[in-house]
Structures are given as structure tokens and as C-alpha cells.
Amino acid sequence: xxxxxxxxxxxxxxxxxxxxxxxxxxxxxxxxxxxxxxxxxxxxxxxxxxxxxxxxxxxxxxxxxxxxxxxxxxxxxxxxxxxxxxxxxxxxxxxxxxxxxxxxxxxxxxxxxxxxxxxxxxxxxxxxxxxxxxxxxxxxxxxxxxxxxxxxxxxxxxxxxxxxxxxxxxxxxxxxxxxxxxxxxxxxxxxxxxxxxxxxxxxxxxxxxxxxxxxxxxxxxxxxxxxxxxxxxxxxxxxxxxxxxxxxxxxxxxxxxxx
Amino acid sequence: xxxxxxxxxxxxxxxxxxxxxxxxxxxxxxxxxxxxxxxxxxxxxxxxxxxxxxxxxxxxxxxxxxxxxxxxxxxxxxxxxxxxxxxxxxxxxxxxxxxxxxxxxxxxxxxxxxxxxxxxxxxxxxxxxxxxxxxxxxxxxxxxxxxxxxxxxxxxxxxxxxxxxxxxxxxxxxxxxxxxxxxxxxxxxxxxxxxxxxxxxxxxxxxxxxxxxxxxxxxxxxxxxxxxxxxxxxxxxxxxxxxxxxxxxxxxxxxxxxxxxxxxxxxxxxxxxxxxxxxxxxxxxxxxxxxxxxxxxxxxxxxxxxxxxxxxxxxxxxxxxxxxxxxxxxxxxxxxxxxxxxxxxxxxxxxxxxxxxxxxxxxxxxxxxxxxxxxxxxxxxxxxxxxxxxxxxxxxxxxxxxxxxxxxxxxxxxxxxxxxxxxxxxxxxxxxxxxxxxxxxxxxxxxxxxxxxxxxxxxxxxxxxxxxxxxxxxxxxxxxxxxxxxxxxxxxxxxxxxxxxxxxxxxxxxxxxxxxxxxxxxxxxxxxxxxxxxxxxxxxxxxxxxxxxxxxxxxxxxxxxxxxxxxxxxxxxxxxxxxxxxxxxxxxxxxxxxxxxxxxxxxxxxxxxxxxxxxxxxxxx
Numbered sequence: 091x092x093x094x095x096x097x098x099x100x101x102x103x104x105x106x107x108x109x110x111x112x113x114x115x116x117x118x119x120x121x122x123x124x125x126x127x128x129x130x131x132x133x134x135x136x137x138x139x140x141x142x143x144x145x146x147x148x149x150x151x152x153x154x155x156x157x158x159x160x161x162x163x164x165x166x167x168x169x170x171x172x173x174x175x176x177x178x179x180x181x182x183x184x185x186x187x188x189x190x191x192x193x194x195x196x197x198x199x200x201x202x203x204x205x206x207x208x209x210x211x212x213x214x215x216x217x218x219x220x221x222x223x224x225x226x227x228x229x230x231x232x233x234x235x236x237x238x239x240x241x242x243x244x245x246x247x248x249x250x251x252x253x254x255x256x257x258x259x260x261x262x263x264x265x266x267x268x269x270x271x272x273x274x275x276x277x278x279x280x281x282x283x284x285x286x287x288x289x290x291x292x293x294x295x296x297x298x299x300x301x302x303x304x305x306x307x308x309x310x311x312x313x314x315x316x317x318x319x320x321x322x323x324x325x326x327x328x329x330x331x332x333x334x335x336x337x338x339x340x341x342x343x344x345x346x347x348x349x
Numbered sequence: 350x351x352x353x354x355x356x357x358x359x360x361x362x363x364x365x366x367x368x369x370x371x372x373x374x375x376x377x378x379x380x381x382x383x384x385x386x387x388x389x390x391x392x393x394x395x396x397x398x399x400x401x402x403x404x405x406x407x408x409x410x411x412x413x414x415x416x417x418x419x420x421x422x423x424x425x426x427x428x429x430x431x432x433x434x435x436x437x438x439x440x441x442x443x444x445x446x447x448x449x450x451x452x453x454x455x456x457x458x459x460x461x462x463x464x465x466x467x468x469x470x471x472x473x474x475x476x477x478x479x480x481x482x483x484x485x486x487x488x489x490x491x492x493x494x495x496x497x498x499x500x501x502x503x504x505x506x507x508x509x510x511x512x513x514x515x516x517x518x519x520x521x522x523x524x525x526x527x528x529x530x531x532x533x534x535x536x537x538x539x540x541x542x543x544x545x546x547x548x549x550x551x552x553x554x555x556x557x558x559x560x561x562x563x564x565x566x567x568x569x570x571x572x573x574x575x576x577x578x579x580x581x582x583x584x585x586x587x588x589x590x591x592x593x594x595x596x597x598x599x600x601x602x603x604x605x606x607x608x609x610x611x612x613x614x615x616x617x618x619x620x621x622x623x624x625x626x627x628x629x630x631x632x633x634x635x636x637x638x639x640x641x642x643x644x645x646x647x648x649x650x651x652x653x654x655x656x657x658x659x660x661x662x663x664x665x666x667x668x669x670x671x672x673x674x675x676x677x678x679x680x681x682x683x684x685x686x687x688x689x690x691x692x693x694x695x696x697x698x699x700x701x702x703x704x705x706x707x708x709x710x711x712x713x714x715x716x717x718x719x720x721x722x723x724x725x726x727x728x729x730x731x732x733x734x735x736x737x738x739x740x741x742x743x744x745x746x747x748x749x750x751x752x753x754x755x756x757x758x759x760x761x762x763x764x765x766x767x768x769x770x771x772x773x774x775x776x777x778x779x780x781x782x783x784x785x786x787x788x789x790x791x792x793x794x795x796x797x798x799x800x801x802x803x804x805x806x807x808x809x810x811x812x813x814x815x816x817x818x819x820x821x822x823x824x825x826x827x828x829x830x831x832x833x834x835x836x837x838x839x840x841x842x843x844x845x846x847x848x849x850x851x852x853x854x855x856x857x858x859x860x861x862x863x864x865x866x867x868x869x870x871x872x873x874x875x876x877x878x879x880x881x882x883x884x885x886x887x888x889x890x891x892x893x894x895x896x897x898x899x900x901x902x903x904x905x906x907x908x909x910x911x912x913x914x915x916x917x918x919x920x921x922x923x924x925x926x927x928x929x930x931x932x933x934x935x936x937x938x939x940x941x942x943x944x945x946x947x948x949x950x951x952x953x954x955x956x957x958x959x960x961x962x963x964x965x966x967x968x969x970x
């Protein structure tokens with residue numbers, strides 16, 4: 091009877107050690123795939139690079155760097171739609187990364203994917219991502235609430251003045267950051283056109299076309315119907331596209347699920 | 350004498366009436382009669398209106414009118430009386446419908462009118478009756494089931510049969526000989542009798558599919574138009590159609606309307622002359638309104654549609670028919686090989702813009718890479734229409750010095766030939782190759798990372814300067830969920846909201862307290878008494894009776910000083926006794942405390958405990 095406890099402890103110790111040993115191995119494998127992807131890219135074997143990057147993603151998930159490298163590989167392969175999709179997804183994880191912004195703009199410029207001129211306030215909002223604006227709004231609101239809470243509890247006039255200043259600054263921050271976050275989230279579920287195709291007037295394969303749409307264009311989904319999505323592009327044009335022709339920015343790897 | 354005011358009033362009234370009555374009586378003798386026929390020319394299937402007017406009398410006996418080949422139907426009489434500046438006048442008019450039995454010249458014989466036993470005669474009236482259908486000027490007015498001829502005062506004429514309708518519609522195409530696909534501008538006019546309450550239930554629509562409606566005003570323009578002297582409410586639309594195929598087709602449009610029309614009373618005896626019942630006044634009283642659903646259909650207009658000539662048809666022709674001009678500009682004009690240029694192509698003019706496609710860029714074989722042009726944006730501004738196309742073009746070598754021309758082909762229906770427009774080439778300033786841009790594109794943040802050369806694989810996308818690869822994997826995620834779905838952020842928000850609520854409650858409570866300073870003072874006194882009680886207990890435990898009594902005195906002074914709003918230190922046992930009475934234990938305690946303060950008396954432990962108990966109860970009570 092007295093021997094059972096030490097034996098259990100031994101087993102637990104063994105399992106913990108095994109886990110600790112296996113975790114780095116798994117991470118190492120993922121890192122290896124990522125490194126292999128980089129090496130393949132250097133050899134200009136972009137198809138192999140894409141495969142390695144996807145293997146790494148299966149093991150450790152997608153990181154901003156992985157998506158960025160994936161975007162580069164697609165861009166070098168001439169697959170503009172998937173490249174734009176990967177860059178846009180990378181920007182969701184690292185909205186201020188200059189490499190991602192630079193390459194995305196280069197790809198767009200080289201392929202005629204011009205963006206409409208944005209007003210100054212839209213450009214100002216795009217400095218940060220929607221998540222970052224929301225985080226700023228949340229922290230500002232928390233500080234604002236804390237300063238309000240402390241006001242009735244303190245007696246010194248200079249402390250009250252300081253708290254009032256904090257409350258004003260944080261409330262302004264929250265009021266500016268929250269609409270910026272909401273504007274950013276409006277485009278959270280946007281799609282990227284993966285291959286150049288034609289917009290259809292109705293959600294059927296044989297439906298007439300309303301015009302061509304270029305790969306890499308960002309479109310906003312309006313509604314879905316039996317494997318088709320009604321989308322609207324930046325110029326306000328609307329039309330139906332098959333779901334397989336679109337990549338959902340807010341969804342990693344698998345693209346839009348079949349509806 | 351009692352009736353004096355009464356007579357005075359009568360005299361005053363008579364004095365005002367007599368001057369008015371005397372001229373009226375004097376004028377009674379000035380009687381004149383007059384007969385008038387309108388119009389004096391009408392068709393056999395139409396009628397005229399004869400009016401016999403007797404001026405200077407309110408009633409008269411009128412002999413029925415007579416005339417060879419003419420029939421007369423009485424339509425009643427109307428009387429008019431006027432008082433103007435004390436002068437009265439009266440007249441009575443008798444109205445008849447006049448119909449002819451045969452065409453030709455007819456004469457209405459003089460009509461005898463007897464007024465107060467004296468007979469007057471009108472003059473004979475001549476009229477001319479044309480054969481049935483010869484006169485295209487019926488009146489829309491309906492009396493006794495027939496149309497009344499109005500004075501021919503307008504150049505617009507209704508077609509035969511239209512007068513029987515409540516409203517009618519016309520379509521006026523601007524062209525009747527067109528080409529397939531050519532725009533045919535048209536005007537639709539819908540006429541309704543004034544006074545009708547019209548509800549348009551649908552826009553005008555084509556009755557057949559030989560034409561395609563290209564455009565139509567959303568709302569018609571409302572106006573009034575006088576047709577044959579009768580006012581009509583006119584609704585006008587402008588639009589255009591295009592013919593689908595070659596042939597001759599009727600252009601016809603229809604429109605659903607709902608009319609609220611006055612239902613007219615029928616007078617079976619109208620022919621036999623009951624002037625009272627024939628008076629339209631009774632229609633106003635007894636006539637109702639009925640809603641009538643009608644579909645107005647325009648008369649057919651034959652349109653001849655020709656096929657476009659096959660001879661000389663350019664391969665670039667995309668179906669544009671009309672009259673167009675072409676303008677082209679490009680930005681930027683200083684570029685390096687590989688830099689994209691946006692070509693703006695503007696097609697302006699009139700014609701079927703839906704078939705106007707983007708002009709064709711001719712530089713495809715001259716070292717230019719092109720992307721498909723945009724679908725075109727139609728802009729209508731101040732009466733002019735233009736379609737703007739954009740196309741991205743990229744020069745692929747440094748020898749290029751100009752942007753080649755673009756071609757646009759259309760068919761001119763006026764000239765009946767194909768017109769090919771070609772823009773002028775645009776001068777271009779070419780910079781050095783895009784090589785250095787590779788280094789310029791390297792962002793600041795990536796300089797710390799190991800530089801890895803990227804190269805273009807043959808056959809892949811254009812040479813684009815890309816920032817180098819990232820070598821660190823970073824933190825991996827499996828989903829791209831927005832921050833507001835993260836549990837920790839939701840918890841942070843909840844805590845912040847809770848803090849905010851508590852802060853609001855505290856601030857509200859603080860504000861409320863500030864409004865009542867007595868409460869604050871009361872709480873303060875309570876806290877001070879609690880503190881003194883604690884010190885008294887400690888003194889009691891340490892058996893320091895003089896200290897204990899001193900504290901008891903302070904407690905009582907504080908307690909009752911606040912209650913009675915006097916200075917606590919000034920409160921004595923005598924004041925307490927005066928207010929609480931001699932038997933109060935508190936008075937006794939304060940006396941002991943005062944004695945102890947002056948005489949340095951001591952008390953036993955039991956006494957201290959008793960006093961403490963009493964004070965504690967008093968403080969907490």
C-alpha cells in the first residue's frame with residue numbers, strides 16, 4: 091500500500107519530462123518547415139516554398155511572418171490574388187509592419203490594382219489596425235473609469251486635478267479610438283478575388299456577366315446563395331462570384347467555407 | 350312718443366332704399382335681346398350652342414328657335430342679377446343645342462322674345478354645316494350625350510373619337526426611320542380634362558417587344574394646354590427606345606390610370622325643358638364621384654428600322670450608334686519602364702451609350718503591357734453625356750517616347766456611315782530603368798534582418814521590388830478572430846464597465862452629500878464620539894478615573910452641543926439639567942465629570958463601568 095504513491099509520482103514525472111522533450115521537437119519541426127520554405131524561396135522554387143510554409147502553418151499556426159513570406163512566394167509565382175490575400179491576412183496580425191505594407195502596395199501598383207484616394211481621416215485611421223484601435227479604446231475607457239472612481243476617494247486638490255486631466259484625456263482617446271475600430275471591423279470580413287473572373291448578374295454558373303473583375307481586388311460580401319457570393323467592389327459594382335473564386339481575409343488557410 | 354325710435358328706423362331704411370329702387374325701376378324699361386351661336390361652323394355629327402340673352406329683365410317668354418334643316422334642344426336658362434354702386438341690372442339667358450339634319454348653309458330665324466307684354470326680336474343667324482367627320486374640331490365638353498363645339502381657339506386638335514374619352518395619350522418619336530440599335534428619342538403626352546382627379550398607376554410602357562425602352566423620366570412634367578379652347582392637364586415624359594431588329598414596327602405605349610370622375614345626373618326630361626332640373630347647380634348637390642380605371646393607349650406610330658450597312662463595317666465596331674467625340678489623357682507622363690500609367694478615355698456625345706465600349710489601345714504590339722479597361726462610368730452633366738473609361742498600361746522598354754493612339758468606331762446615322770476616331774499620341778518622358786527602385790523599396794524595419802536577394806522567375810509576374818523574407822517565425826495563431834471576441838478583452842471591458850458604474854454611483858452620492866452639509870457634520874460627530882468612547886474604554890480598563898471622566902464630559906458636550914447647536918465646550922451640567930431635567934443620568938455623569946475636573950475626585954471601577962454603559966447606549970441609541 092505504501093508503494094503506490096511513489097510509483098504514481100514516478101509516472102507523472104515521466105510524462106511531464108516526455109512532454110517537455112516533445113514540445114521543442116514539434117516547434118523545431120515547424121521552424122524547420124519555415125526555414126525550408128525560406129530556402130526554397132531562395133532557390134526560386136516558389137511552389138515548394140508555398141508547400142513548406144503551409145506545412146509550418148499546420149504545425150504551429152499562421153504567424154505574420156509566415157503569411158508575409160507566403161505572400162512573397164505567391165507574388166513571385168504570379169498568383170496575385172493569393173498574394174494579396176496573404177498580405178492582407180498578415181496585416182491583420184501585424185498592422186504596422188512596413189514590409190507587409192510595402193510589398194502589398196508594390197504588388198498592387200504592378201498589377202493595376204489601384205486603390206481610390208482616401209481622405210486624410212481614412213489614412214489616419216489606417217495607421218493602426220482595428221484590433222489596435224479597439225485595444226486603445228478599451229484601455230482608455232478602463233483608465234477613464236478608474237480615474238472617475240478615485241475622484242470621490244481623494245482629498246488633495248492637486249490629486250483631483252490630476253485625475254480630472256486623466257479622465258479628459260482618456261475619454262477623448264476612447265471616443266476617437268472606438269469609431270476608428272468600428273470602421274476597421276466593417277472590412278474585417280472582406281474577400282479577395284483569387285483569380286481574374288467575371289461578375290455574374292445572378293448566382294448561377296451560366297448567368298450573364300456584368301463585367302470583369304481582376305484578381306487581387308478586395309470585395310465586400312453582401313450575401314451568399316448556394317455556393318455564390320454577391321459582392322461589391324470599391325467602385326460600387328455588384329455581382330455574383332463563386333465562393334471558390336474568393337479568399338476570405340478573416341479566415342486563415344481554408345478560405346470561405348462552402349455554404 | 351314711445352314709438353318714435355321705431356319710426357325713425359323705418360324712415361332711415363326707406364331713405365336708403367328709395368334712391369336704390371328708383372333707378373332700378375327707371376332702368377326696367379331698357380330691355381335688349383340678343384342671340385349668339387357658337388361656333389357658326391360645325392360638322393353634321395357635331396352641334397352648336399345657341400344662347401338667347403335678354404338684358405334688363407329677370408324673366409321672359411322666348412319663342413322656340415326655328416331654322417330650315419336645324420333642330421334645337423333646350424338646355425335650360427340662367428338668370429343673373431347685379432347690384433353695382435346702387436345700380437341694378439338683370440339678365441336671363443336661354444341656351445339651346447343646335448344640330449343640323451343636312452350639311453350646307455342654314456339660317457336661324459329671328460326669335461321673338463316677350464317681356465312684360467312687349468315683344469322683341471333677335472337678328473337672324475347664319476351658320477355653315479360641313480359633312481360628318483369633315484371638321485376635326487369636336488369639343489370634349491359633354492352635354493346631353495353629345496359634344497359641344499367650342500370656339501376654335503387653339504392649333505392643337507383632338508382626333509375623332511377622342512372627345513368622348515376622359516383622357517388620351519400621344520407618343521411623338523423624333524425619328525421614324527432608324528437603324529437597329531439606334532436611340533429613338535420620344536415624347537409622351539397624356540391629356541386629362543381639367544377637374545378630373547387623376548392617379549397615375551404606372552409609367553408608360555411599350556405594348557410590344559419590337560423596341561427596348563432605354564430611358565424614361567421618373568416623373569412627368571405637369572402643365573396645362575388649351576385644346577380647341579378647352580383646358581387640359583398635360584403630363585409629359587421624355588425618353589428613348591431602341592429598335593431590336595430590322596423591319597417596320599408600330600411604336601405604341603400604354604399607361605394605367607385611375608380617374609375620379611363626377612357622375613352626372615341624368616335628366617330624362619331635359620329635352621322637354623324643365624329649366625329648374627336642368628340647372629347644373631343640382632349636379633353639384635346630387636352628383637357623386639366614381640373611380641374609373643382606364644388604360645390610355647397611344648396611337649401607333651410606324652417606325653422603319655434598317656439594318657446597319659455591312660459594307661465598310663470596321664472590325665473594331667462595337668455597336669455604338671450616334672454622334673460621339675473622343676478625348677484621351679494619361680497620368681503620370683514621367684515614368685520608368687515597368688511603371689503603370691492610367692489612361693483616361695472619354696467618349697462624349699449623343700447616342701446609345703449602353704453599347705459604347707472602351708476605345709481600343711493600339712500600342713499592344715509596340716512594347717506595351719496592357720490590362721483590360723474598366724467597364725466605363727456614364728456621367729450625365731448639364732445636358733451632356735459622357736462615358737469615362739480607365740485602362741492601366743505599362744511601358745516595358747526604355748525606348749518608348751509616346752503613348753500610342755486609341756481608336757473608337759461608331760456609326761453615324763445622319764451621315765449613314767461608320768466613323769473611326771483616333772486620338773493623338775501623348776508624349777512620354779522615360780526615366781532610367783526601375784533597377785534602383787529595388788533598393789528604395791527596402792523598408793527601414795527590414796534593414797536589421799539578413800538581406801536575401803529575391804529574383805524574378807521567367808514567366809512569372811512582372812519584376813516587382815519586394816522587401817526580403819522574414820526569418821523569424823513569430824507567434825502563430827490558428828484563427829484570425831477580432832479582439833472583441835477575445836475572452837481577456839471581454840473581461841477587461843466588463844471590469845471597466847463595472848468600475849465606471851461604481852464611480853458614477855460614488856460621484857452621485859458625493860454630490861448628494863455636498864448638498865446636505867449637516868449630514869456630513871453629523872457623520873463627523875459620530876466618528877469623533879466613537880473615537881472618544883474607545884479612549885474612555887481604554888481609560889476605564891487602565892483604571893484612570895479622572896481621564897475617564899474627562900473623556901465622558903467631552904462625549905456629552907460633543908453629543909448635545911451638536912444636537913442643540915451650541916458650542917460644545919460651553920455646555921455645562923446646568924445647561925444639561927435645564928433641558929433634560931434633574932433626574933437624568935447624563936446630568937449626573939456630567940456633574941461628576943465637572944467635579945472631577947475641578948476637585949480631582951475619583952470613582953470606582955463599577956461606577957466607571959456603569960457610566961460607560963450609559964454613555965455607550967446614549968451614543969449608539
